[in-house]
Amino acid sequence: MGKAKTKKKIRWKNYLPYYLLALPGIIYMICNNYLPMFGIVIAFKNLNFRKGILGSDWCGFDNFKFLFASKDALTITRNTLLYNVAFIILTTVLAVAVAILVNEIRSRVASKLYQSLILLPYLMSWVIVSYLAYALLSGETGMINNGIFRAFGLEPVSWYNTPKYWPFILTFVHLWKAVGYAMIIYYSSIVGISPDYYEAATLDGASKWQQIKFITLPLLKSTMITMLVLQVGRIFYSDFGLFYQIPMNSGTLYSVTRTIDVYVYNALMKSSDYGMSSAASVYQSIVGFVMIIAVNALIRKTSKENALF
Amino acid sequence: MRERKVKESTVWQIAAHTVMVIGSLLAVLPFVLLIIASFTDNQTALVNGYSFFPEKWSLEAYAYIAREWVTIGRAYIMTIVVTAVGTILSLVITSTFAFAVSNDKLPGHKILMFMSIFTMLFNGGIVASYYVYSNVFHVKDTIWALIVPSLLMSPFNVVLVKNYFQSSISPSILEAAQIDGASVFQIFCKIVIPLSVPILATIGLMTAIAYWNDWTNGLYFLTERNGSDLYTIQLVLNKMNENINFLSNNSELASKAASLPSTTMRMAIAVVGVLPMMVAYPFFQKYFVKGITLGGVKE
Numbered sequence: 042m043g044k045a046k047t048k049k050k051i052r053w054k055n056y057l058p059y060y061l062l063a064l065p066g067i068i069y070m071i072c073n074n075y076l077p078m079f080g081i082v083i084a085f086k087n088l089n090f091r092k093g094i095l096g097s098d099w100c101g102f103d104n105f106k107f108l109f110a111s112k113d114a115l116t117i118t119r120n121t122l123l124y125n126v127a128f129i130i131l132t133t134v135l136a137v138a139v140a141i142l143v144n145e146i147r148s149r150v151a152s153k154l155y156q157s158l159i160l161l162p163y164l165m166s167w168v169i170v171s172y173l174a175y176a177l178l179s180g181e182t183g184m185i186n187n188g189i190f191r192a193f194g195l196e197p198v199s200w201y202n203t204p205k206y207w208p209f210i211l212t213f214v215h216l217w218k219a220v221g222y223a224m225i226i227y228y229s230s231i232v233g234i235s236p237d238y239y240e241a242a243t244l245d246g247a248s249k250w251q252q253i254k255f256i257t258l259p260l261l262k263s264t265m266i267t268m269l270v271l272q273v274g275r276i277f278y279s280d281f282g283l284f285y286q287i288p289m290n291s292g293t294l295y296s297v298t299r300t301i302d303v304y305v306y307n308a309l310m311k312s313s314d315y316g317m318s319s320a321a322s323v324y325q326s327i328v329g330f331v332m333i334i335a336v337n338a339l340i341r342k343t344s345k346e347n348a349l350f
Numbered sequence: 351m352r353e354r355k356v357k358e359s360t361v362w363q364i365a366a367h368t369v370m371v372i373g374s375l376l377a378v379l380p381f382v383l384l385i386i387a388s389f390t391d392n393q394t395a396l397v398n399g400y401s402f403f404p405e406k407w408s409l410e411a412y413a414y415i416a417r418e419w420v421t422i423g424r425a426y427i428m429t430i431v432v433t434a435v436g437t438i439l440s441l442v443i444t445s446t447f448a449f450a451v452s453n454d455k456l457p458g459h460k461i462l463m464f465m466s467i468f469t470m471l472f473n474g475g476i477v478a479s480y481y482v483y484s485n486v487f488h489v490k491d492t493i494w495a496l497i498v499p500s501l502l503m504s505p506f507n508v509v510l511v512k513n514y515f516q517s518s519i520s521p522s523i524l525e526a527a528q529i530d531g532a533s534v535f536q537i538f539c540k541i542v543i544p545l546s547v548p549i550l551a552t553i554g555l556m557t558a559i560a561y562w563n564d565w566t567n568g569l570y571f572l573t574e575r576n577g578s579d580l581y582t583i584q585l586v587l588n589k590m591n592e593n594i595n596f597l598s599n600n601s602e603l604a605s606k607a608a609s610l611p612s613t614t615m616r617m618a619i620a621v622v623g624v625l626p627m628m629v630a631y632p633f634f635q636k637y638f639v640k641g642i643t644l645g646g647v648k649e
Contacts, residue, residue, distance in 0.1 A: 056457065058534035059450040063462060066447025069503050072487065073479075074469040080478025094481070139373060142366040151367065157635050158374035161381070164627060164638070166563035168587045172620040173380040176387050176400050182613050184383060187399020217376065222642060229643040249362050281566065286588075289595050305476050310570065315477065322475030330472045350467070 081326075084319040104320035113304060117321070121300040124208075124284075125276045128215050133265060135216060136223030141253055143224070144231045156228070160221035167282025174214060174287050201289060207297045214287050215280070223268065230264040231257060266347040270340050274333035274349070277325050278302065301325045381624070388412070388618035395614050411618035414611065422586065422619065428496075429562060429582040436497045436561040441554050443503050445546070448511035449538055463512075466505045480570055493580055495571030501560055507553045510644055514549040515542065555634055556641040562627070583623040590616055 084104055086097040108114050139159065146152040162170070177184050178200040186197040200206060238256045247255070279300035288298040290307075299307075301321055308318035333349075341348040387400040391408035398405060415422055447466070451459045473479075479499065489495040519542060527537050543550070565584040572580055574589070581589065590611065611619070631638075 059453055059456050062446040062534070062538065063450035065443045066450075066503055066508070067462070067465070069443055070465060070469060072482070073498070073500065073502065074473060076486070077474030077478035077482045078472070080474045080481050083478060083481060090485075093485075139369075142369055145362050145366045146370065147363065151370075155370040155374050156639070157632070159370075159377050160635075160639070160642075161377050161628075161631065164559065164631060165624065166565060166584050168565050168584045168591070169620060169624050171591060172587065172617065173384055176383050176617065177380065179613075182387075182395050182399050184400045188401050191399075220373075221377070225639055225642045249358060286591070289591055291595065302476070306569075309477055309480060319475065319477040322477045326473050326475040333471055 081319075081323050083315060084323040088315040088319075100316075104316040105324070108317055108320040108324070113299075114321075114324075116296060117299055117301045117304045120284075120297065121277060121279045121302075124211065124215075124279065124300065125272070127208075127212055128219070129269065129272045129276075131212065131216055132219050132223050133268065135220050137227050137258075137261060137265070139220060139224045140227035140231055141257060143228055144257075145249075156221075156225065160225060162218045163222045165218075167280075167286040170214065170218060170282075171286035171289065174210075175289070178210070201291050202293045204294050204297045207288060207294055211283060211287060211298065215283055218283075226268065227261060227264060230261055234260050263344075263347060266340065266344060267349075270336055270347065270349060273336045275329065277329040277332055281306065381628070384617055384624070385621055388614060388621045390614055392612045392614045400617075408614070411612075411614040414615045415618055415622060422583070422622065424579070425581050425583045425586045426622075428493075428580055429584070432493070432496045432582055433558050433561040436501060437554055437558045439497065440502050440507075440557045441550055444507050444553065445511055445543065445550060446538070447503070448508050449515060449542055451508070452512045452515040463508075466508050470505050483571065490571050491573055491577035491580070495577070496564070496567050496580065496582065497561075499567050499571065501557070501564060501567070504557075507557070510553060511546070511549055514546060518549075519545050552637055552641045552644060555637050559638075583619075587616075587620055587623055590619070 080094070083094060085099060085101060086094065087100040087103075088094065089097045092098075143152055143155060146155070175183070178186075180186065180197070180199050180201065183200070185200075190197055198206070200210070234257065238260075239252055242252050242256060279302050281300075281302040284298055284300045284303045285306065288294045290303075291298075301324075305318045305322045305325070308314045308321065337349050383400060383402060386402055386404065387395065388411050389407050389409070390400060390404040391406035392410060394404050394406040394408075447462075450456060451463045451466075453459060474482075483495070483499050484490045487494075487498075489498060523541060524537055527541055532540070563584065565582075565588050568577075568580075568582065568585040569588065572578070572585065578589075594616075
């Protein structure tokens with residue numbers, strides 16, 4: 042008994058340095074992630090800065106009632122979900138197609154060059170991308186109105202004030218920035234497929250198209266499912282940069298550009314409305330959490346090896 | 351038969367090259383337009399719009415940047431300082447934490463790992479983070495606002511580094527060092543870190559890019575009145591956007607628009623912001639691709 046005790050003491054002493062090494066990370070997670078989790082109570086309070094979070098009065102679900110009584114709740118939920126669905130489908134299809142084509146190209150130099158160039162947009166911040174979009178779309182100086190449309194005798198369009206074009210613009214800009222990233226991931230999976238399969242298929246007289254259909258695509262399925270799970274799990278989150286910077290936070294476009302993240306930003310920073318913004322952000326994190334757990338449970342049932350946890 | 355094969359593969363080559371050339375042009379041409387726009391004469395831009403072949407070229411926008419170098423240069427220095435400090439701190443915190451949880455014998459290593467993974471699944475939301483950072487830690491209008499919130503330690507990087515430690519550093523080396531009397535800190539600094547340069551370089555690059563490109567922390571935590579001295583180049587660009595937007599929505603203030611940088615000047619500042627990335631890209635491209643593929647592979 043006494044021996045076991047001393048043994049245990051020595052053990053803890055040996056492990057102390059490891060805990061010390063982990064400490065900065067633990068402190069950071071507490072400050073950055075776990076303390077804010079308690080901040081969820083803000084959504085159930087009538088926040089008063091003089092009283093602080095704990096001293097402020099409870100207001101139950103009033104903030105949520107206000108949020109869901111306004112038509113904003115429906116718009117931002119619809120925008121967030123629909124854009125994400127469109128993005129997930131289109132990015133996957135395009136990225137897989139581009140990855141297969143890159144893999145077909147025999148010249149190594151050309152293949153590397155194409156990959157680098159198509160990946161370039163992914164490297165840029167949304168602020169920079171908004172300047173690129175502005176150079177094309179701006180009413181007075183944009184190239185589309187003043188160059189292309191004028192040359193074809195078309196009427197100029199006031200892009201930043203016309204909502205109907207924005208679902209397409211935002212989808213295009215998203216694809217422009219994201220396809221390179223997804224393509225790299227699919228390409229690295231394709232490169233990992235054993236060449237034996239293709240050699241055997243060629244000997245059997247299979248065409249390129251048949252090889253893609255019966256070898257490449259089935260072997261990409263696992264990577265595709267993993268990517269899909271990751272994206273569907275985040276379907277309640279939108280890319281704030283895309284929806285805030287590219288439309289330049291233009292009020293006339295809100296009906297088609299405002300997602301949950303943009304709404305939270307504007308309610309918090311522009312109107313200092315803690316009630317509405319915290320209700321929306323808690324709504325997002327709770328439904329988002331349920332989504333990722335549900336998607337993972339579903340995928341565990343159908344193809345266990347692709348589950349995240 | 352063979353002839354058909356040759357023909358088929360030529361068709362594929364031509365099709366693949368055609369699609370990829372179009373894709374590459376789509377990716378690159380907007381940047382070319384941005385650069386040409388910055389060299390366009392302002393009056394020409396206002397009359398004809400931006401174009402790949404402007405009637406009149408001008409260096410006026412860059413002369414403006416040279417005159418305003420106090421502001422833009424300071425933003426540059428801020429960007430570099432934030433990127434350097436952020437990346438180094440991030441590497442230290444991530445690798446020490448990953449080293450501790452990579453030790454299977456450490457009591458509680460599973461709890462610590464779960465603590466890290468759980469942050470990927472659930473969070474308190476933007477408003478709660480904003481409240482905690484501004485009213486509990488008071489980072490508003492300090493340089494820490496640009497370094498600490500959300501970017502410092504990514505659970506994803508923790509997993510990558512931990513897996514690397516476990517798969518690439520043989521436990522026998524660590525045991526041998528321990529028997530020789532090396533302390534845990536010595537083992538970490540003298541053995542583990544030198545053996546992990548590839549993974550640390552990869553996640554360091556991805557972290558540095560994230561800091562260089564970040565503008566959301568500044569958007570939330572730097573106020574125009576007290577924090578504009580701390581603006582990075584991304585935040586200067588963002589602020590110009592906001593000002594233009596504000597003026598175009600409030601036409602009675604249009605007279606003020608004259609004091610703002612002209613349209614080609616703004617393009618020139620964007621070029622200055624994007625240039626370092628473009629110049630460095632060919633050199634770090636290989637590691638950038640590696641960082642992406644590592645991130646895409648499930649553990």
